Amino acid sequence: EIAASGFANVLYHVQPQSNDTFVDLGSGTGKAVIAAASLYPVQKAYGIEYVAPLHKAAQRLLSRFESEAAASLPLYRDGMKPDIALHQGDLQKFDVGDATIIFAACTCWSDTTMQHLSKVCEGMKVGSR
Numbered sequence: 001e002i003a004a005s006g007f008a009n010v011l012y013h014v015q016p017q018s019n020d021t022f023v024d025l026g027s028g029t030g031k032a033v034i035a036a037a038s039l040y041p042v043q044k045a046y047g048i049e050y051v052a053p054l055h056k057a058a059q060r061l062l063s064r065f066e067s068e069a070a071a072s073l074p075l076y077r078d079g080m081k082p083d084i085a086l087h088q089g090d091l092q093k094f095d096v097g098d099a100t101i102i103f104a105a106c107t108c109w110s111d112t113t114m115q116h117l118s119k120v121c122e123g124m125k126v127g128s129r
Helices: 004-014 031-039 052-068 111-122
Strands: 021-025 044-049 083-088 101-103
Touching: 004 031, 021 031, 031 044, 031 052, 031 083, 031 101, 044 052, 052 083, 101 111
Parallel strands: 021 044, 021 101, 044 083
Antiparallel strands: none
């Protein structure tokens, strides 16, 4: 997992916009997905996590965020609530063709998964990051 301040700095340099779809590949406990949706007016933010216990923890965190914190955020008060989703499974089996921003903290991925990520990035829309 990435530190919150470090990830906020990454997002600052990427400057997500209201037409962006943020995707976290290997989303763990969902913190990056929720941070992207909280700090910037993205259209969609979703994560894909292979490890079931991490995905379940992410679902709990998202549920808590939506029930306790989201309504207090300026973006949400201004009606800019993004579509947030967390998926469990093999990222190689998900279509991420709508992604304009992909985040992947891929410190333990196999060569095959890295090759898949490379192909996904090659197929992204112009201007994606």
